Amino acid sequence: MKRDWRASIRYYWNVKVLGNAYLRxxxxxxxxxxxxxxxxxxxxxxxxxxGARTKExxxxxxxxxxxxxxxxxxxxxxxxAPVEILQALGYYVLYPENHGALCGARxxxxxxxxxxxxxxxxxxICSYARTDIGAMLSGKTPVGKLPKPDLLFACTNICQTVLFxxxxxxxxxxxxxxxxxxxxxxxxxxxxxxQYVKKQLENAVPIAEKVAGRKLSYKKLKQxxxxxxxxxxxxxxxxxxxxxxxxxxxxxxxxxxxxxxVEMRGKPETVDFYAAMLREVDDRVKKGIGAVRNEQRRxxxxxxxxxxxxxxxxxxxxxxxxxxxxxxxxxxxGELAPLIDPEKPFESMARTYIQPILNVGTGKKLEKxxxxxxxxxxxxxxxxxxxxxxxxxxxxxxxxxxxxxxxxVPALLLEADHNDPRSYADEQARARLDAFIEMLY
Amino acid sequence: MxxxxxxxxxxxxxxxxxxxxxxxxELVWKYIEPAHPRVEEQVDRFLRKLEEExxxxxxxxIVATGYGRNLxxxxxxxxxxxxxxxxxxFRQLGHGGTLIDIGGQDSKVIVIGPSGEVVDxxxxxxxxxxxxxxxxxxxxxxxxxxxEMGQLALSSEEEVPISSTCTVFAESEIISMIAHGVxxxxxxxxxHRSLVKRVVAMVRSVGLVPPLxxxxxxxxxxxxxxxxxxETGQKVTMxxxxxxxxxxxxxxxxxxxxxxxxx
Numbered sequence: 084m085k086r087d088w089r090a091s092i093r094y095y096w097n098v099k100v101l102g103n104a105y106l107r108x109x110x111x112x113x114x115x116x117x118x119x120x121x122x123x124x125x126x127x128x129x130x131x132x133x134g135a136r137t138k139e140x141x142x143x144x145x146x147x148x149x150x151x152x153x154x155x156x157x158x159x160x161x162x163x164a165p166v167e168i169l170q171a172l173g174y175y176v177l178y179p180e181n182h183g184a185l186c187g188a189r190x191x192x193x194x195x196x197x198x199x200x201x202x203x204x205x206x207x208i209c210s211y212a213r214t215d216i217g218a219m220l221s222g223k224t225p226v227g228k229l230p231k232p233d234l235l236f237a238c239t240n241i242c243q244t245v246l247f248x249x250x251x252x253x254x255x256x257x258x259x260x261x262x263x264x265x266x267x268x269x270x271x272x273x274x275x276x277x278q279y280v281k282k283q284l285e286n287a288v289p290i291a292e293k294v295a296g297r298k299l300s301y302k303k304l305k306q307x308x309x310x311x312x313x314x315x316x317x318x319x320x321x322x323x324x325x326x327x328x329x330x331x332x333x334x335x336x337x338x339x340x341x342x343x344x345v346e347m348r349g350k351p352e353t354v355d356f357y358a359a360m361l362r363e364v365d366d367r368v369k370k371g372i373g374a375v376r377n378e379q380r381r382x383x384x385x386x387x388x389x390x391x392x393x394x395x396x397x398x399x400x401x402x403x404x405x406x407x408x409x410x411x412x413x414x415x416x417g418e419l420a421p422l423i424d425p426e427k428p429f430e431s432m433a434r435t436y437i438q439p440i441l442n443v444g445t446g447k448k449l450e451k452x453x454x455x456x457x458x459x460x461x462x463x464x465x466x467x468x469x470x471x472x473x474x475x476x477x478x479x480x481x482x483x484x485x486x487x488x489x490x491x492v493p494a495l496l497l498e499a500d501h502n503d504p505r506s507y508a509d510e511q512a513r514a515r516l517d518a519f520i521e522m523l524y
Numbered sequence: 525m526x527x528x529x530x531x532x533x534x535x536x537x538x539x540x541x542x543x544x545x546x547x548x549x550e551l552v553w554k555y556i557e558p559a560h561p562r563v564e565e566q567v568d569r570f571l572r573k574l575e576e577e578x579x580x581x582x583x584x585x586i587v588a589t590g591y592g593r594n595l596x597x598x599x600x601x602x603x604x605x606x607x608x609x610x611x612x613x614f615r616q617l618g619h620g621g622t623l624i625d626i627g628g629q630d631s632k633v634i635v636i637g638p639s640g641e642v643v644d645x646x647x648x649x650x651x652x653x654x655x656x657x658x659x660x661x662x663x664x665x666x667x668x669x670x671x672e673m674g675q676l677a678l679s680s681e682e683e684v685p686i687s688s689t690c691t692v693f694a695e696s697e698i699i700s701m702i703a704h705g706v707x708x709x710x711x712x713x714x715x716h717r718s719l720v721k722r723v724v725a726m727v728r729s730v731g732l733v734p735p736l737x738x739x740x741x742x743x744x745x746x747x748x749x750x751x752x753x754x755e756t757g758q759k760v761t762m763x764x765x766x767x768x769x770x771x772x773x774x775x776x777x778x779x780x781x782x783x784x785x786x787x
Contacts, residue, residue, distance in 0.1 A: 480729055487644055488731075498649065510591070514630070515647060518606035522642050 084233040084294060090153025102146045110139040122394055126401040128367070128374050131332070133360045137340050140356060141185075144346060145226040151175035152230045156295040159232040159252060162345055163241040163439050165263065165284060165432045167311055169234075170349035171304040172295045177230060178346045179215035186214050187390030187502040189225045196503065198223065209471040210502035212248040219255055232258055234294045236287075240265040240442040242474045259294060261287045265436060268443045272434065281433035301428070307349040308425035308432075317357035318344045319417030322409070324364045326459050329373025330381065330408035331364045335397040336374060337413040338388040344416045379404030380523045383455055385411050385448075385482075386467040386475045387501035399513075403520050409459045411451060412475075415440045445478030449485060456492060463493040463523055470500040495519040527552055528578050530585050530782055532774030533570065533599065534608070535563055535592030538628025538656060539741060542570045543771040544578060549615060549779055553578055554768050559628075563595040571598065585778040589770050591629065601781065606634055606645050608773030613739055614640035615776055616763035621735040624723060624752065624760075625769070626742035628656040633726045635733050643733075646726045653689040654722030656742045661691050662698055662715055666708050674745035677716045680709035686718045694718065713747070720751040727756065736760045739769040 113119075118134035151157050155175045160166055162180045169176050186192040192210065198217035200206055206213075218224050235258060237249040246262065253260040263283050266276040288299055318341075324331050340360060347353040367373075382400075384407045389396065400407060419439065424431035440448060452464065464486055466479045483494040495515060500506035528544035536559060544553035555573060560566040575581055588596035589608040596602070609625050613636065620636040620643075631654050635644040648654040663670050684706055688694040694715070701711055727736075736758040742748055743766045753760055763769055 484729075484731060493644070496646075511630070511647070514591070514604065518604040518642070518645060521604055521607045522645075 084156045084296065085153065086296070087153035090150070094147075094150040094154040097150050098143070098147050102143065106139045106143055106146070109142075110135045113138065123398050123401070126376055126398065128372055128376065131336060131340070131360070131363055133340065133356070133363050136356055136359065137342065140343050140347065140352065147175060148177055148226070148230045149228045156233045157230045158234040158236050158291075158294075159249075160236040161238050161241055161245045161249070163436060163441070164236050164238040165436050166236075167304060167307045167349050167428070167432060168284065168288060168291055168299070169236065171307045172291055172297060172299055174234070174291075174295060175230065176346065177232070179218075180211045181342060181346045182218065182224065182226070182229065183211035183214040183502055184388075184390050186218070186225060188393065190391050190504075191223070191225055192391065192502045193504060195221065195223050206503075206505075209242070209244045209248075210500055210506075211471065212244055214502055215248070216251060219252065232256055234258060234291060235260040236263075236291075237261070238263040238265060238436060240436055240439050242441060242472070259290060261290055263287065263436070265442055268438050268447075270444065270447075272437050276437060277430070277433045280437050281429050284429050284432055304428050305425045308423055308428050310351055310354050311349045312420055312423035312425065314344055314348060314350075314353045314357050315417050315420035315423065317354065317361055319414075319420055321357060321361050321364055322413060322417055324361075324368055325408040327368050328381075328460065329371070329375065329378040330406050330459075331367035331372060331374060333374040333397065334384045334388075334407045334410040334413060335393055337410065338390075338393060341413050341416060373406065374408075375401045375404065375406035377401075377404045378406045380406070380462045381460060382407045383409050383411075383452060383459070383461050383464040384467065385452065385464060385479065386469045387412055387472055389467060389499045389507065390502055391504045392499070392507065399516065400520075405520060405523070407465065409455045409461065411440060411448060411455070414451070414455075441474045445482065448478065449482045452482065452486065453490060456486070456490060461492065463519070464495070465519075466494060466496050467501075468496050468498045470498070470506045471503065472501060493519060493522045528574070528581070528584060530775045530778035531571075531574070531581065531587075532608070532771040532776070532778060533567060533586060533588045533590075533593075533596055534605070534768075534771035534774060535559065535567070535588065535590040535596060536605075536627055536629070536741075536770070537591050538660075539767070540566055540570070540590075540592070541768050541771040542574060543768050543775045544574060545772070545775040545779055547779075549776055551765065551768070551772055551775075554765065554771070556767060559592070563592045564597070567596050567598065585782045587774040587778040587781070589774040600778065603774060603777055605770050606632060606642055608770045608777065609739055610634050610636045610642045610773065611640055611776050612769035612771075612773030613737055613763055615772070616765075616769070617737060617761060619735065620733070621737055622727060622730075622733050623737045623739060624727065625738075625740040626654075626656060626719075626723060626748065627740045628660070631655050631723055631726070631740070631742075633723070633730055635730055644730050646730045648722065648726065653691060654719055654726070656740075658691045658694065658719050659715065659742065659745070662695055665695055665698060666702075666712065668708065668712065671744070673712060674716070674747035676709050677712040677747040678750065680707075680713045682707075682710035682713070683717060684710040684714040686711070686714040689718060689722055716745075716747045716751055720748060720755055724752065724755040732756065732758065734758055738762045739766040741767045 113135035118130040195217040196213035198221040199213040422435040486494040588599035593602040623634045
């Protein structure tokens with residue numbers, strides 16, 4: 084990347100001086116008044132106070148991105164990428180998937196993905212990919228402006244779509260692309276697979292160094308790994324508080340507050356953030372506050388959120404006394420925390436990043452779901468069959484049937500798409516949910 | 525007369541039904557009409573008709589089901605078709621098993637437990653494939669009366685495969701077959717087969733718990749019944765009034781609620 088002192092001045096002035104001051108003031112105001120109550124508080128607990136900090140963190144992240152080009156090296160990465168290497172090299176890291184989710188939640192994903200569809204990308208392609216490619220082609224985004232990447236970093240541990248998606252990005256931006264290939268783990272990870280991934284990570288370093296124009300400091304890398312692990316452990320604890328009755332937070336809260344663990348892993352402020360969140364959640368447990376005011380039934384959520392329906396679903400379920408307290412999806416960013424070993428950065432990164440939920444056999448996911456049903460005392464499960472996320476949705480028909488057969492818990496397959504509301508039929512979804520809830524009572 | 529103790533109303537996408545049951549839960553009065561876009565007016569008319577024939581209905585509990593159930597303001601409770609069908613069929617046939625209900629807008633497979641409870645269910649995707657609408661749409665195109673379709677299909681030895689499960693695409697496929705001089709009967713047979721295969725796939729997805737039962741308006745069609753038996757290898761049983769099972773189940777729920785409040 085080419086450094087430009089004018090870009091650096093712009094960065095310091097707009098982000099460090101003006102932006103930080105404004106965002107801090109905004110947070111201070113929100114903390115005093117409490118986050119805006121956009122969701123119904125007669126059936127749901129008031130929004131978590133930590134929301135003020137979530138907003139500050141996310142806004143600052145995108146603000147930094149807006150002025151990053153020329154000041155910092157910029158990398159676009161997949162959600163399951165070993166980002167610690169890039170953090171240690173001082174990259175600004177953008178997650179197109181998170182940006183896509185943001186577009187979904189702000190209900191602009193259709194407009195943006197239509198840009199990609201008009202350019203010839205099929206509607207059968209993942210809606211995150213379409214949203215990202217649409218944003219790339221049109222410059223449309225609800226966050227102002229996305230920085231251009233200097234490096235692309237894709238890891239196949241979440242799906243194979245990223246291979247082609249990132250090649251499109253590489254072609255468009257004419258920048259280097261690093262692909263980390265993670266062999267599928269059927270039962271437990273093989274040693275040779277781990278060595279294979281480790282080798283690729285080591286080989287990625289010189290490329291990332293060259294683009295960044297600086298050498299990787301191992302001391303720094305270990306520090307980043309430590310922060311990564313601490314944040315993931317805290318996130319795991321936050322989620323595990325859902326075992327309490329009533330559950331202090333729902334998965335809808337988790338979906339909203341998971342952005343930092345995904346896109347700001349390895350940073351000290353992320354550790355602080357989740358420590359504060361844990362304190363607030365613990366406080367709710369102590370006071371017996373439930374995320375759903377009248378918690379009667381407890382459910383599991385499988386697969387990605389339906390970003391454009393978070394509020395509707397959350398309120399619909401809460402109205403009927405149903406709290407969704409655990410999800411395999413949010414768990415993915417916490418459950419591997421114990422594998423992160425800062426003393427063996429490459430080895431443990433390889434071990435960690437080879438076994439997220441989407442890179443292991445479907446039987447493993449079933450085991451996990453069964454464990455969660457026991458530990459969280461769940462009465463049923465909603466399996467979101469996500470048209471866009473094939474690796475997550477494959478096996479769900481069997482998983483659902485086995486949950487019913489072996490555990491006797493009702494389970495519903497809900498057909499939708501995480502980011503494309505055109506694949507969601509309100510009336511039909513409602514019909515299924517209504518019938519499912521009658522089964523729970 | 526006062527013999528009606530509870531009322532069930534099923535406002536479906538194609539037809540609206542009303543059922544009255546006596547103290548013992550026996551179906552004593554029923555009425556059906558094509559679904560009217562002004563649901564409230566239709567339900568008012570239904571209830572007036574019931575009053576004319578059976579006497580005043582004040583104080584008789586009403587439960588509504590079907591897609592239009594939320595528009596039935598007279599109802600004391602609204603319950604989904606899934607629960608209602610399961611209950612209605614269970615009461616009429618006296619056993620659990622797997623129920624296939626093919627309606628106008630959706631088809632469902634419901635696994636009913638030994639005491640009439642819903643153990644599991646599946647519904648068709650969010651399109652008209654595998655529903656009554658699929659047949660209705662193509663019947664119009666082929667100028668065949670809806671209630672003759674089944675017989676005509678069965679009268680043919682030949683069968684032309686219809687590859688589209690999408691209602692709109694199936695229609696274009698049929699148009700091109702007609703243009704190639706294919707006779708109507710084999711097309712009809714293929715059409716029924718296509719629908720049945722969709723429905724049977726749904727049965728497989730939840731797992732067939734015998735015996736197999738049928739309800740809904742479409743089961744009046746003999747070809748559907750026969751083909752479901754062929755595809756599943758199971759004999760199917762049907763309640764006496766397959767189209768009224770949703771409304772009947774709703775009436776039974778109303779009756780149960782009444783007993784509970786009285787007790």
